[in-house]
Amino acid sequence: MTITIGLPSKGRMKEDSSAILARAGFSVVAVGNDRSYRGRVEGRDDIEIAFLSASEISREIANGTVDFGVTGEDLVREELAEADARVEFCARLGFGHADVVVAVPEIWLDVDTMADLGDVAADFRARHGRRLTIATKYWRLTQQFFSGNHGIQLYRIVESLGATEGAPASGSADIIVDITSTGSTLVANHLKILSDGVILKSEACLVRARKPEHEGNPVVAEIIDAVRGAL
Ligand SMILES: Nc1ncnc2c1ncn2[C@@H]1O[C@H](COP(=O)(O)OP(=O)(O)OP(=O)(O)O)[C@@H](O)[C@H]1O
Ligand SMILES: O=P(O)(O)OC[C@H]1O[C@H](OP(=O)(O)OP(=O)(O)O)[C@H](O)[C@@H]1O
Structure with a gap:
């Protein structure tokens, strides 16, 4: 063989x-x-x-x-x-x-953990008339982490095939799941990693x-x- x-x-x-x-x-x-x-x-x-x-x-x-x-x-x-x-x-x-991470806009001052994000997701429809949206190409890892590990069910994934970090600023999603190595792309796009938001250290x-x-x-x-x- x-x-x-x-x-x-x-x-x-x-x-x-x-x-x-x-x-x-x-x-x-x-x-x-x-x-x-x-x-x-x-x-x-x-x-x-x-x-x-x-x-x-x-x-x-x-x-x-x-x-x-x-x-x-x-x-x-x-x-x-x-x-x-x-x-x-x-x-x-x-x-x-590279780390696969959950990152949210820096201006979300009250959101530092997945539990905080779960609260945001729970209120999101009442406040904004739609679900929280996550831009990512990591569908499976995102679903496992949000639904499986953190019991967050109220979100929608929007597929991103490139420039994921730009999605919150352009309005195509609220938050992202993507890989980061030096962190500079996140900083340039005014995003912060949640303190317990590292999904995988790859x-x-x-x-x-x-x-x-x-x-x-x-x-x-x-x-x-x-x-x-x-x-
Ligand atoms: N800064 C980085 N950006 C993207 N991927 C990185 C980075 N650092 C390490 N990696 C790792 O490199 C791998 C992806 O490599 P690469 O982009 O060459 O492959 P690919 O996705 O097959 O390429 P292509 O998108 O051209 O088909 C992933 O496992 C990823 O975690
Ligand atoms: O934390 P950093 O060091 O800033 O790296 C992270 C960025 O690098 C990768 O993109 P890249 O521009 O390499 O293109 P790719 O997505 O096509 O791999 C990745 O998708 C992130 O956007």
Whole structure:
């Protein structure tokens, strides 16, 4: 059985992902030309590389078309319900750090916690004639956090595919759920993170799709051990 590893072919995780595999002793080379989406590991016929974007990798791990992938924990947990049952987070790789957070306008002086936000959401329709709206591309994480963890049910998610932090100022949503790393985009948009509003502290991970055929497969164990040993 050939083991397939999904590696970011572009974007912010590309260089670090290839570097960690190289340190683990797997030297990745493209098959064909530089623009090829397939690769291989020098000297290994039992490992294939699929070059994909970080978000595609989380999708392919979810549907089992790759065995392993290097991608952000946020993308995997957003893609998959019950992520821990379906995948194994084998190693946290120390790059691609980003926090998924709940942020509200700085001028909401009385709102500092999720409990405060729950009060706002409960009153929102009476005050404004509509539900509190949240701009995000993290639908699943937002619903789990608001409804599951905090019992907040009265809100509406509006999908945002870019410039999420601009939504409150433009009027397309009241608050946001998005990732932040330095925090400067939030500051520039006059938003503040709630004190208990960190949904997930994400970073790049080596992730394995849990498949029965991995049991006892020495190559699977070798990849996990080698990457852990390279950290
Ligand atoms: N400042 C940041 N902004 C966005 N993502 C970041 C940031 N820092 C780390 N990340 C992480 O990088 C990953 C997203 O990487 P990237 O944007 O390259 O992938 P992608 O979403 O697949 O790309 P694309 O949007 O081009 O398809 C996520 O796991 C995210 O948490
Ligand atoms: O906390 P900060 O360091 O300001 O980073 C956070 C911002 O960076 C990302 O956007 P980016 O402009 O990288 O584009 P993307 O959404 O297409 O990844 C992300 O969506 C946030 O908007």
